[in-house]
Structure formats: structure tokens, C-alpha cells
Amino acid sequence: RQTTVIAPSILSADFARLGEEVDNVLAAGADWVHFDVMDNHYVPNLTIGPLVCEALRKHGVTAPIDVHLMVEPVDAIIPMFANAGATHISFHPEASRHVHRSIQLIKSLGCQAGVVLNPATSLDVLDYTLGDIDYVLLMSVNPGFGGQAFIPSTLDKLRRVRERIDASGRAIRLEIDGGVKPDNIGEIAAAGADTFVAGSAIFGQPDYRDVISRMKAAADA
Ligand code: DX5
Numbered sequence: 583r584q585t586t587v588i589a590p591s592i593l594s595a596d597f598a599r600l601g602e603e604v605d606n607v608l609a610a611g612a613d614w615v616h617f618d619v620m621d622n623h624y625v626p627n628l629t630i631g632p633l634v635c636e637a638l639r640k641h642g643v644t645a646p647i648d649v650h651l652m653v654e655p656v657d658a659i660i661p662m663f664a665n666a667g668a669t670h671i672s673f674h675p676e677a678s679r680h681v682h683r684s685i686q687l688i689k690s691l692g693c694q695a696g697v698v699l700n701p702a703t704s705l706d707v708l709d710y711t712l713g714d715i716d717y718v719l720l721m722s723v724n725p726g727f728g729g730q731a732f733i734p735s736t737l738d739k740l741r742r743v744r745e746r747i748d749a750s751g752r753a754i755r756l757e758i759d760g761g762v763k764p765d766n767i768g769e770i771a772a773a774g775a776d777t778f779v780a781g782s783a784i785f786g787q788p789d790y791r792d793v794i795s796r797m798k799a800a801a802d803a
Pocket residue numbers: 591593594616618650723724725726727728729730759760761762779780781782783
């Protein structure tokens with residue numbers, strides 16, 4: 583079992599004070615920074631690019647930066663994020679014509695590689711990727727926006743992904759993204775997740791330390 587990781591999604595941060603927000607959430611006990619990249623093409627929303635990732639590194643952020651690419655195509659932007667200081671890069675297999683090549687590209691640049699499963703994406707894509715990837719990112723909402731409700735059928739899917747990872751014998755993290763809150767993180771952890779993205783649940787609270795410690799306690803219970 584991997585250690586619990588809490589990865590606040592900066593999508594819900596105050597972008598006018600982003601450096602300070604990231605400093606505060608890390609000082610409050612967050613483990614990774616989850617960085618949502620949306621291109622107004624693969625998903626309807628439009629967010630931030632490598633320039634902002636690089637700015638966080640220049641600001642002094644040393645924590646892992648977990649880049650979640652919701653862009654199509656993916657290969658051209660992967661080296662830009664690796665050069666901008668990303669440590670983790672995940673992409674949606676639907677958005678890459680050559681999934682194996684995209685995984686190898688991420689790894690060749692020294693980053694951890696993840697594949698993302700949308701709510702309706704089957705687990706088949708894991709058949710020929712589990713031997714190479716470092717993490718699976720399971721979406722528990724449709725990608726594109728923060729603040730959506732956790733889709734309940736994801737719990738069963740989480741259990742099935744957990745079984746696949748355990749059967750692989752590899753140290754692959756299982757990250758969950760969308761609608762994670764202090765009151766559901768316990769059952770999400772019990773279903774097999776070890777890495778938890780949370781945007782609105784953390785940045786929507788006045789006391790980041792309080793909400794992160796409650797989430798960690800519930801995940802580890
Ligand atoms: C959605 C993003 C998520 C989002 C999560 O496309 O991938 O990372 O920010 O936000 P919450 O935790 O508010 O559902």
C-alpha cells in the first residue's frame with residue numbers, strides 16, 4: 583500500500599494570488615500540487631500552460647507538480663511541461679494517437695507517467711500500459727470543471743482498478759480526481775485510491791490545514 587498523497591487542484595485556487603495559495607496549501611500539509619491543463623478543445627474549459635508551471639518553480643515551489651493534461655493532441659506539450667518543472671504528467675488515452683509513445687516520451691524526460699480514465703472509459707487501456715506507467719488517474723467526474731459531484735459508480739470502478747494494479751505487482755499509484763471531500767474520502771480510500779485530488783473541497787475552506795488534516799485522517803482510518 584502506498585502512502586496517502588493529498589494533491590490540491592489549483593483550479594479552485596485564487597489565480598490572482600497563485601504563488602501564495604500554493605505556498606499556503608503546501609505549508610498546510612498538502613503533498614503534491616495538482617495542475618489541470620485544459621485546452622478548450624479536448625474539454626470545453628481553458629486554463630493554464632507551462633508558463634504558469636515554470637512560474638511556480640521560480641517562485642520556489644519544490645513539491646511535486648502533478649500535471650493533468652486535458653489537451654489533444656498531447657505529445658507536443660509534454661516536453662514543454664517537463665522543461666517547466668513538472669514531475670508527474672498524465673494524459674487521456676483518447677487524446678493520444680499513440681498511447682505507448684506518449685508514455686515513453688514522458689518517461690524519457692524524467693517524469694512519472696500516468697494514464698487517465700474518464701468515467702465511461704473502459705479498463706481495457708490498462709491491458710498494455712500497466713507495465714510502463716507510474717500511476718492511474720481515475721476521473722470521478724467528467725473532466726473540464728471543478729466543483730462537480732463525485733459519480734457514485736466510480737467506487738466500483740476503483741475496486742476493479744485496484745485489483746488490476748495489485749495483480750501487476752508494480753508500485754503504481756491510484757489517483758482519484760473529482761468531487762473528493764472530507765466526508766467521502768474514507769470510502770474512496772477503502773475502495774483502493776491512495777492519491778487524492780481535491781480542488782473545491784480544499785480551496786473553498788478558510789483553513790487549509792484543518793481540511794487537509796481531516797482528509798488525511800479519514801483516508802488513513
Ligand atoms: C476536473 C479536474 C479536477 C478538478 C477537481 O477536470 O481534473 O482536478 O479541479 O475539482 P473538485 O475537487 O472541485 O471536483
